[in-house]
Amino acid sequence: MAVWKDYYRILQVDAEADQAALKKAYRKLAVIWHPDRNPGSKVAEERFKSIAEAYAVLSDPVKRRRYDHLGPEAFNAECGTGDIFQGFDLSDLFREFGLPPVKETLFGILEDNPAKRAGTGPYQDFFAEFGQKPGRKKPSAKSGFGIILAVSLKEAVFGAIKIAAFNVGGEVVRVPVTIPPGTKTGQIVKVPGRAPSPGRKAGDLLVTVSITADQNFKRVGQDLLTALQLTKAELLDGCRVLVPTLDERNLRLTVPAGTRAGTSLKAAGHGVPGPDGRRGDLIIAVYAK
Numbered sequence: 001m002a003v004w005k006d007y008y009r010i011l012q013v014d015a016e017a018d019q020a021a022l023k024k025a026y027r028k029l030a031v032i033w034h035p036d037r038n039p040g041s042k043v044a045e046e047r048f049k050s051i052a053e054a055y056a057v058l059s060d061p062v063k064r065r066r067y068d069h070l071g072p073e074a075f076n077a078e079c080g081t082g083d084i085f086q087g088f089d090l091s092d093l094f095r096e097f098g099l100p101p102v103k104e105t106l107f108g109i110l111e112d113n114p115a116k117r118a119g120t121g122p123y124q125d126f127f128a129e130f131g132q133k134p135g136r137k138k139p140s141a142k143s144g145f146g147i148i149l150a151v152s153l154k155e156a157v158f159g160a161i162k163i164a165a166f167n168v169g170g171e172v173v174r175v176p177v178t179i180p181p182g183t184k185t186g187q188i189v190k191v192p193g194r195a196p197s198p199g200r201k202a203g204d205l206l207v208t209v210s211i212t213a214d215q216n217f218k219r220v221g222q223d224l225l226t227a228l229q230l231t232k233a234e235l236l237d238g239c240r241v242l243v244p245t246l247d248e249r250n251l252r253l254t255v256p257a258g259t260r261a262g263t264s265l266k267a268a269g270h271g272v273p274g275p276d277g278r279r280g281d282l283i284i285a286v287y288a289k
Contacts, residue, residue: 005072005073007053007057007067007072008054010029010051010053010054011026011029011051011058012025012029013025013058017058022055022059023055023059026051026055026059029051030048030051030052033051035048053085056085057084060218062218062220062225062285063220065262065264066223066283079221085185085186145203145206146205147205147206148207149162149209151179151183151209151212152214153212153213153214154247155179156179156182156185156211156219157182157219157224158181158246158247159180159181160178160179161177161178162176162177162179163175163177164176164191164205177189177191182222182272182275183209184219185209186209187209188207188208189206189209190204190205191204191207192204217246219272220283222271222274222279222280222281223280223282223283224246224270224281224283226243226244226282226283226285227285227286227287228243228253228284228285228286228287229288229289230286230289231289234255235258235259235261235286236257238256238258238259239255240252240254240255243282243284246282251267253265255286261286263285264285264286265283265286266281266282266283266284267282
C-alpha cells in the first residue's frame, strides 16, 4: 500500500524528528515487527522491510533532503532498493537482535570466505533482497560461484576494472572484473568461465557489487547529491563558487542572490551515466555556515 512509502508515517514520527527520535522509533518498531518474534508472518516481514527502508532514508541527511524535496511518490519512483540502502549499515540491525554480522548473511555469501555460502538461518533470503531491484531474478547457487566485491562510488559510477581475489584450495586466485559505468550496489556482474571448479569445466564467477559509502557524494537514481556550505552573506548577495565533482573536476556554480539555506541547485549532466550513455544531474544542497 502507498502508505508504507510515507517514511515518516512508517516510523511514526513527524517531519521535524531529529536523529535521536528517528533511531528510537526505528528500534522500537523493529523489535515489534522482527520476523524472529513473528515466525511465518509475511505481514511482519513486509513491515520490517519497510521500517528498515524508512530508517535508511531518513537517517541519511542527503537522502532525507531528496525525499523531502521530491515527496514520497516521486522519490520511490526514482530510487531503487540499491539506491535507498547504499551506505546504510545493516550491521546495527543484526547486532540489535543478536544475529550474525551482515557480511555473513547479506546476499547469502561470505565476504571473507567466498567458497562457503551462508545458508543457515531464516534471514538469508530476506536480507538478500536489500540491494536488488524488485523483480530482478537472483542467480541460483548452481549457476556459478559467488563473491562480493567492494568498489568505490566513483568506480561504480564511471566504471573500472577491479581484481577479485579469493582463496581456492589454499591458493589465491585473482580475476579481473569489469565494472560497467552506472553499476548499482547489489548488481551482479558475471565473469564467464572463471569460477573455481576443480576437476570439471569452470563455471561462471558471479560478482555481487558492494559500493562503499562516499564522504561527499550520494547516489539517488541517476543523480548524484552533494552539499555546499556558504556564508549568510553569500546566500543573501549571491556568489560564484567552485563545486567539486565525483570525477574530480570543479564546476563553477552561480548561486543566485536571496538563495535560502536548504535550497537544491542542479548541475545538469554531471550525474550517473544511464544505459543510453546520458548522465543524470548533480544536485547541490546549499547550507549556511
